[in-house]
Amino acid sequence: SGRGLAAALAGWQLSRRPMRGAGPVLLLVLAVALGTVAIGQGASWSRSQDDQADFRTGAPIRVQASGTPGQGRTDLVAGVPGVAEVAPAARSEVSLSGDRTATVLALDTSRAAGLLLMRPDLADESPRGLLSGMAPQQPSKGATIPAGTARLTLAATLAVPGLDPAHVGSRSADVTITVEDRWGSPYRLAAGSLTADGREHTLGMDVAAGPLT
Structure with missing residues (x-):
């Protein structure tokens, strides 16, 4: 041919x-x-x-919030159409000896395990297996707040041992309440000042709607 x-x-x-x-x-x-x-x-x-x-x-999508995260911010992200799962995280710089700094990352390991991006050859286990030992073994302590609650009130008493309540004067303490949303993020709320007169006082604070403890 x-x-x-x-x-x-x-x-x-x-x-x-x-x-x-x-x-x-x-x-x-x-x-x-x-x-x-x-x-x-x-x-x-x-x-x-x-x-x-x-x-x-660290995840398929990371939303970086500016300023101090407020109550309900994670729920706003979770409510965006198309979002299947979210996991809040916090990143901060800490000072070490020798003028060194380190980055501390805080996150809910029980929720983040299924979202982390990690190559299979970097560990013998999956991200869920690696983080399972870091998850809390017991649920958070505290009373569950019903969904939709807009304001909390509590009765509190403060007394100084050995001091006559009639002579307490201006002795008082600022009360701060820690609440936790369903994503595991804690928030500190100022409940006001409590006078150390041994009597019961009612304190109140506004909260965002959503399951809290």
């Missing part, structure tokens, strides 16, 4: 003049080698960018 004849003629020419074909062959080898290196470098660079992005965000 024509193709067989062309291949035979090319082989015959190379056998008669081997040095004449050395240049094109060398260029072909170099082109193939450079192409292979470029493909490997491109794949390595793409994987590196993906790994760095996963490490910086």
Whole structure:
């Protein structure tokens, strides 16, 4: 056939003049080698960018809030159409000895286990298995607040041992209540000042709607 004849003629020419074909062959080898290196470098660079992005965000999507997070902010994010699951997290810098600093990351490990982005070859276990030992073994203590509660009131008494309530004067204490939403995020609410007169006083504070403890 024509193709067989062309291949035979090319082989015959190379056998008669081997040095004449050395240049094109060398260029072909170099082109193939450079192409292979470029493909490997491109794949390595793409994987590196993906790994760095996963490490910086930690989850498929990270919403960074400005200022001090207020009550109900996580519920607002969870209520966005298309959001399947959320997990609140807090990041802070702490000072160490020797003028060093460290970043502390706080998150609910029971919720975040299914959201973390981690390559399978970085650990012998899945993220859920790694974080299962860090989850609290007991539920949070406290009374459950009904959903939809807008304001809390409580009765409290403060007395100074050995002091006559009639002579308490201006002795008082600022009362702070800690509430926790259904995502495990704690909030400290100022309930007002409590006079140390030994009598019962009613304190109140506004809260966001949602299950709290």
